[in-house]
Structure formats: structure tokens, C-alpha cells
Amino acid sequence: xxxxxxxxxxxxxxxxxxxxxxxxxxxxxxxxxxxxxxxxxxxxxxxxxxxxxxxxxxxxxxxxxxxxxxxxxxxxxxxxxxxxxxxxxxxxxxxxxxxxxxxxxxxxxxxxxxxxxxxxxxxxxxxxxxxxxxxxxxxxxxxxxxxxxxxxxxxxxxxxxxxxxxxxxxxxxxxxxxxxxxxxxxxxxxxxxxxxxxxxxxxxxxxxxxxxxxxxxxxxxxxxxxxxxxxxxxxxxxxxxxxxxxxxxxxxxxxxxxxxxxxxxxxxxxxxxxxxxxxxxxxxxxxxxxxxxxxxxxxxxxxxxxxxxxxxxxxxxxxxxxxxxxxxxxxxxxxxxxxxxxxxxxxxxxxxxxxxxxxxxxxxxxxxxxxxxxxxxxxxxxxxxxxxxxxxxxxxxxxxxxxxxxxxxxxxxxxxxxxxxxxxxxxxxxxxxxxxxxxxxxxx
Numbered sequence: 335x336x337x338x339x340x341x342x343x344x345x346x347x348x349x350x351x352x353x354x355x356x357x358x359x360x361x362x363x364x365x366x367x368x369x370x371x372x373x374x375x376x377x378x379x380x381x382x383x384x385x386x387x388x389x390x391x392x393x394x395x396x397x398x399x400x401x402x403x404x405x406x407x408x409x410x411x412x413x414x415x416x417x418x419x420x421x422x423x424x425x426x427x428x429x430x431x432x433x434x435x436x437x438x439x440x441x442x443x444x445x446x447x448x449x450x451x452x453x454x455x456x457x458x459x460x461x462x463x464x465x466x467x468x469x470x471x472x473x474x475x476x477x478x479x480x481x482x483x484x485x486x487x488x489x490x491x492x493x494x495x496x497x498x499x500x501x502x503x504x505x506x507x508x509x510x511x512x513x514x515x516x517x518x519x520x521x522x523x524x525x526x527x528x529x530x531x532x533x534x535x536x537x538x539x540x541x542x543x544x545x546x547x548x549x550x551x552x553x554x555x556x557x558x559x560x561x562x563x564x565x566x567x568x569x570x571x572x573x574x575x576x577x578x579x580x581x582x583x584x585x586x587x588x589x590x591x592x593x594x595x596x597x598x599x600x601x602x603x604x605x606x607x608x609x610x611x612x613x614x615x616x617x618x619x620x621x622x623x624x625x626x627x628x629x630x631x632x633x634x635x636x637x638x639x640x641x642x643x644x645x646x647x648x649x650x651x652x653x654x655x656x657x658x659x660x661x662x663x664x665x666x667x668x669x670x671x672x673x674x675x676x677x678x679x680x681x682x683x684x685x686x687x688x689x690x691x692x693x694x695x696x697x698x699x700x701x702x703x704x705x706x707x708x709x710x711x712x713x714x715x716x717x718x719x720x721x722x723x724x725x726x727x728x729x730x731x732x733x734x735x736x737x738x739x740x741x742x743x744x745x746x747x748x749x750x751x752x753x754x755x756x757x758x759x760x761x762x763x764x765x766x767x768x769x770x771x772x773x774x775x776x777x778x
Contacts, residue, residue, distance in 0.1 A: 355420045358458030360518045361631040372697045373476075374732060374759045375627045375705040376468050377617060380447055380498055382634045382643075383660035386413060390401035393764030394667035397674025399723050400428055401739045408739040413677035416685040417725070422737050423692060423702060424727035425776060429742035430751065431720045432712075433768055440717025442493040445649040446641045447624040447712045447722075448630070449500055450749045458492040464752040464766060469628040470502065471761040474628050477589070478520075480507070483613050484632035486601065487511030494637035498630040509632065514599040520616070520625050522591040590623035606646035607679075614687035621701055622694060633680065647676045660716040663684065684709055688727050706755050722748065726776065732758040735778030746773070 369651035385399035385623060403407040408426070410418055417424060434452035435443045442453055448463035473479030482499045489506035490496030509517050597615055603606035610633060617629045634643030640659035647656050653672040654662065662669030691702035710724035726734070749769035754776055756763045 362561070372704050372731075373621075373624055373627050373628075374472060375701075376386070376465060376472075376623055376755065376759055377496060377621075377629045377631075377705060378448060378465055378707075378708045379631045379687075379710075380444060380633060380637050381680055381711050382444060382641075382713070382719065383656055383675055384711055384715045386663050386670045386716050388619055388670055389668060392667050394670035394674075397670045397677070399677055401426055404739055404741060406463065406738045413674050414681050416678070416682045417688075420685060420688050420692065420727065422759045423730070424686065425734075425736045426724075426726055426739045426749070427724040427726060427742070428739065429721055429744060430733075430746060430748040431722050431744075432748050435712065435719045436717060439493065440713060440719060442630070442637070443497070443712035443719050444636045445493055445495040445500075447710075448498050448752075449504070450752070451504070453493055459672075460492075460500045460506070461767065462502050462504060462716070463498060463500040463630075464756060465628050465630050466499055466501055466507065467766070468756060468759050472627045472759065477625060478620075478626040480628040480630070481516070481520075481617060481620050481626045482507050482509045482630050483516065483617070484509035484511055484635065485646075486632075486635050487639075490637065493659070494635060496632065496635045496637075500633045509630075513597070513601055513609070513616060516587050516613075516616050517592075517594060517597065517599055520591050520620055520623075543560060586664070590625065591621055592623065598634075603642040604649065606643070606649050607683075610680075610683050614683060614690075618687060618690045618694075618701075621691070621705060631763070647672065650676075650679060653675055657716075660713075664715045680696055691728065696749065699731045702728040705729065706732060706734065706758060708751075719740075724748075724751075725756075726751070729755075729758055730778070733778055734758060734776055742773075746770075751776075 364387050366726070375425065376543060386394065386397040387400070388394040388398055396412050399413045401410050401414065403409055409431055414426070427511060432446055432450045434450060435446050438440040438446070438452065438454050445453055445460060448465055449461045451461040453460065464513070469480040482497055484496050484498070486496040486510055488496050488697035492708070495506055496713065497506050497509040499509070501507055510519070510523070598608035598612045601612050603609070613631055613765050615633060620626050620629060634646070634656060635641045638644055638655070644655045644657060647659055648654065656676070686704060688707065691705055691707075692700050694701045698705065698727045706729035707727040708724065709727070710722055712722055714721040714723060728734070730736070747770060749767040750771055750773040752766045753763055753769045756766065759771065761776050
């Protein structure tokens with residue numbers, strides 16, 4: 335058989351010595367006219383409380399997050415220097431924000447970073463996040479529609495959410511914060527037989543059916559407020575139902591075999607450097623093995639009183655907890671350096687993640703060439719819901735062009751970026767939230 339005529343599908347496996355391994359994307363797969371195109375992926379990473387933003391000319395301005403200059407003629411300040419080697423792979427965005435978020439409380443906007451919704455004055459109903467809009471379209475061919483991670487885990491509470499992801503009805507998607515649990519979910523081998531697993535899933539499905547059937551008779555006897563509460567609960571039940579159905583569909587498809595060597599799977603809130611880097615590693619492995627095509631990671635939520643991420647800067651030897659440190663940077667130049675050092679630390683971890691994606695070949699490019707990564711916050715300075723610090727990276731083979739610092743007028747909504755990204759991901763949308771069109775300056 336000649337090399338030219340030898341084709342493999344994306345779902346081909348290697349069998350031998352009792353081990354089954356899913357193949358990564360190979361060139362011979364791209365040559366197969368019947369094979370799907372290489373995956374399109376999206377990842378969003380969020381950090382809270384904003385960045386250093388001091389007046390040009392002051393000594394503290396060296397820690398400003400936004401670059402000096404504009405367009406392609408720009409220079410990174412100290413906070414973003416680790417991205418220098420990735421300059422051609424990314425675009426720094428300035429001026430964008432969610433118009434509906436500008437009048438919200440400064441602690442409330444993490445919930446809406448990917449949704450563009452308005453949460454205030456007793457109206458706490460969110461809308462679908464753009465990652466989940468992408469997952470609904472892209473997730474049909476992967477084991478997991480999306481991977482949702484955060485440092486705090488769970489869902490938190492309205493306006494202090496511990497997840498970036500919200501489903502089609504605006505219900506929060508719970509985030510996982512334990513690296514070992516994430517690894518086991520993606521790559522762990524279940525010791526039970528397929529038959530036993532199927533039986534367990536069937537029992538779960540039957541119980542969920544009973545809950546949903548019973549709810550129909552209960553709902554009709556409830557008042558308006560209780561109906562809303564019941565509907566919120568039932569949406570959570572339906573999320574579980576969808577996960578059970580998906581588990582049943584993939585039950586006999588082996589998980590990729592990935593060794594945990596080098597992964598700090600026991601990292602927790604006492605070891606922030608190891609925790610953050612391991613979360614990036616897990617997203618990288620999830621993309622490399624095509625376990626999912628959509629991922630979100632919230633490094634810290636906006637609940638300064640209880641978020642476990644609040645103490646991360648102190649554990650790294652910086653001056654204060656995350657919230658107070660961000661306030662200090664806004665007050666005076668002396669307070670800027672600790673926050674700048676924290677920004678620098680976060681950028682180092684982000685650059686590590688982008689570097690892994692860039693250095694992994696896939697088809698005629700790299701993992702990064704077919705992955706669009708959004709990184710940033712919903713504050714510029716603490717509690718200021720304008721001019722979000724944002725970086726968009728990757729997606730070169732999806733039509734994005736990079737290498738510039740793009741600044742936009744205040745009347746341009748951040749949701750225009752979401753429309754641009756979704757269309758590059760092959761999710762055909764005319765609008766998202768309060769968008770007015772696509773975002774100029776990002777296409778190759």
C-alpha cells in the first residue's frame with residue numbers, strides 16, 4: 335500500500351499489549367476526504383480585579399498592563415514581557431467592555447464576562463455564555479462538550495460566580511477545581527466493567543426521568559416565585575441528564591491514555607503556582623487528545639471575602655491579598671509594583687500555555703493555529719468596568735491575524751469580539767448579546 339493511499343480517520347485507535355490509545359491528529363487523516371477537518375477550539379481564561387494603570391511618565395507606569403504605542407508599533411511593559419516571543423501569535427485589545435456592565439457593581443462583572451448580560455436591581459438572571467454557545471455547536475463529536483475549571487470550583491453565587499460558563503438558559507455550569515479529579519475525568523480508567531457502568535447509568539437515567547415526570551404535576555400547584563425556583567432546579571437536573579446521555583454514548587470508546595508524569599495533580603489553594611500551571615496543562619492535554627474543543631478557566635472569582643484565590647499573591651511572597659493589593663495599586667504609585675508582579679506572574683503562566691499550544695504540531699500548523707484563546711478581566715482598575723484588559727491569541731488557520739495592539743472606541747461592545755470569534759469557530763451567528771457586528775482589525 336502506498337503512503338499516498340493510506341488514510342486514517344480521526345477516531346482511529348492503536349491496539350496492542352492490552353492497551354488502546356486514541357491517535358492524535360496525523361497528516362494522513364487530513365488527506366482523507368471522508369475525514370473531518372481538524373478541530374476548531376476555544377479557550378477563555380479570566381483573572382479578577384483588573385490591572386496596573388498609572389499615568390505615563392510616572393515610575394509605576396513600567397508596570398502598566400497595556401502596552402506603549404499602538405498598532406504594530408508597540409512595546410510591552412513589564413507586566414506582559416513574557417508574551418514577547420509570542421507577539422506574532424496574539425493581539426492585545428484595549429477600550430472594550432460590556433455596555434450593560436458599566437453600571438453594575440465592580441464585583442459583579444465576572445459573571446457577565448462571557449455573556450454580556452446585565453445583573454442588577456434584583457434582576458440576577460444571566461444569559462448563555464459564548465463558550466457554551468460554541469460548545470453547543472462544536473461539542474457533538476468530542477467526549478465532553480466543554481471543560482469548565484476555576485480555582486474555587488462549583489458555581490458560587492449570583493454576581494460572585496465561581497464559573498465563567500452559563501448554559502442556554504443562563505444557568506451556571508459548575509466548575510471543577512481539583513486537578514486530580516479533572517485528570518481522572520479526562521483520562522482515568524474506570525475499574526468497573528462496561529456492563530456495570532451501563533447498568534449504573536441506566537439507573538441514573540431512570541431516576542432522572544422520575545424526577546422530571548413528577549415535577550410536571552408539582553409545578554402546576556406552585557406560585558410564581560416557587561415555579562422559578564423549581565425551574566432553576568430542573569435545569570440542573572437536565573444538565574445531569576445530558577451528561578448521563580453523553581456518558582452512555584461514549585461508554586465503549588476508550589479514553590486517551592495519558593501519563594500523569596510531571597503533572598502536579600495534588601496542587602491546591604496552598605500551592606498557587608503549581609495549581610494554575612497544572613490547570614493550563616490539563617486544558618492543553620484535553621485539546622491535544624481531542625477530548626473537548628471548548629474550555630474555560632477562572633483563576634479567581636470576585637468574592638474577595640471567601641475566594642480561595644484571594645491569598646495566592648501572599649503565598650507567592652507579594653504584599654497583600656488579591657483584593658487589597660488591587661486597591662493599593664489604584665491609590666498610589668507605591669502600590670503598583672505588587673500588583674504588577676502579580677500581573678507578571680499570571681502572564682508567565684499564560685505564556686507557558688500558549689507556548690505549549692504553539693509548539694505542538696497538528697496537520698499543517700499547530701494546536702494554537704486552530705485554537706482561539708481569550709485572556710483577560712472585566713475590570714481595568716479595581717471596580718472600574720471599562721477598558722477591559724484583553725488578549726486574543728491563536729486561530730491563525732481560522733482566519734485571525736495578529737501582531738498588534740488594537741484600541742477601540744468606548745461605543746464598541748465587547749460582544750462584537752464574541753461574534754467574530756464564533757464565526758471563526760464555524761458557529762454561524764449574526765449577533766450575540768448587544769453586539770453591533772464583527773470586531774474590525776482581527777482578521778488576517
